[in-house]
Amino acid sequence: MERASPGASSAVASTDGGVPAGLGEPLDEGFFARPVQVVARELIGCALLYGGVGGVIVETEAYDRDDPACHAYVGRTARNGALFGPPGRAYVYRSYGLHNCMNAVAEPDGRAAAALIRALEPRWGVEEMARRRDGRARRELCSGPGKLTAALGVDMADDGAPLTAPPFVVAAPAPGDPELEVGTGPRIGINKAVENPWRFCAVGSPYLSRPL
DNA sequence: TTCGAGATCGGA
DNA sequence: CCGATCTCGAAT
Numbered sequence: 042m043e044r045a046s047p048g049a050s051s052a053v054a055s056t057d058g059g060v061p062a063g064l065g066e067p068l069d070e071g072f073f074a075r076p077v078q079v080v081a082r083e084l085i086g087c088a089l090l091y092g093g094v095g096g097v098i099v100e101t102e103a104y105d106r107d108d109p110a111c112h113a114y115v116g117r118t119a120r121n122g123a124l125f126g127p128p129g130r131a132y133v134y135r136s137y138g139l140h141n142c143m144n145a146v147a148e149p150d151g152r153a154a155a156a157l158i159r160a161l162e163p164r165w166g167v168e169e170m171a172r173r174r175d176g177r178a179r180r181e182l183c184s185g186p187g188k189l190t191a192a193l194g195v196d197m198a199d200d201g202a203p204l205t206a207p208p209f210v211v212a213a214p215a216p217g218d219p220e221l222e223v224g225t226g227p228r229i230g231i232n233k234a235v236e237n238p239w240r241f242c243a244v245g246s247p248y249l250s251r252p253l
Numbered sequence: 254t255t256c257g258a259g260a261t262c263g264g265a
Numbered sequence: 266c267c268g269a270t271c272t273c274g275a276a277t
Contacts, residue, residue: 102269110269120264138261140270157269187270230269250270 061165064088065213069205073128077103077147077154082241084145084156086221090210091193094166096183099243100159100250102228106152109233113153123201124153131209133200140187141196145204159186162248185250226253
């Protein structure tokens with residue numbers, strides 16, 4: 042069981058450029074140019090920041106082109122174009138007319154697939170995220186795909202943007218970070234291909250959208 | 254603690 | 266029409 046005490050949160054040491062310290066190596070395009078299930082699994086424990094604000098990825102889902110639940114399943118359209126583009130880009134779409142959801146495009150250029158980022162453990166710029174999320178508790182800042190885009194300030198204008206360049210940072214787990222145990226389960230909120238266990242979670246994290 | 258409905262809009 | 270969702274209020 043994790044036992045983070047709210048009062049013990051220390052100030053985040055940041056370098057000059059607003060990019061926080063304590064990050065691992067930035068992930069390159071090659072990381073994303075692999076099977077989407079592998080990418081989705083290995084993103085657990087990595088850092089995701091937007092403008093210096095963000096946290097550690099604790100929940101993802103994989104969607105590939107042969108998957109009826111994937112937006113690319115119906116073929117290329119105006120909305121899902123980024124899915125067919127080069128790996129390491131963002132695919133951002135609007136959900137239920139209200140929320141934005143963010144994916145990391147995976148697999149080689151032209152092959153549609155993406156990992157949906159579903160939850161973060163807030164770590165950098167927590168104050169700013171709380172402001173954007175109406176002063177909610179840390180646990181609720183990024184515990185869902187629509188919540189985390191709101192907390193980071195990611196929107197439709199970021200559709201197609203490279204995750205390998207500012208304002209995005211996606212970095213491997215920092216050296217010395219405890220390795221997270223990854224669990225799998227069925228994906229959330231879909232009605233097709235429900236049985237595929239393509240949801241990946243950091244086991245026991247209190248920051249998931251839902252427990253496994 | 255769980256359940257159900259409403260909000261809201263671009264794309265097929 | 267219908268979502269890869271979130272929130273709030275009511276019931277349990």
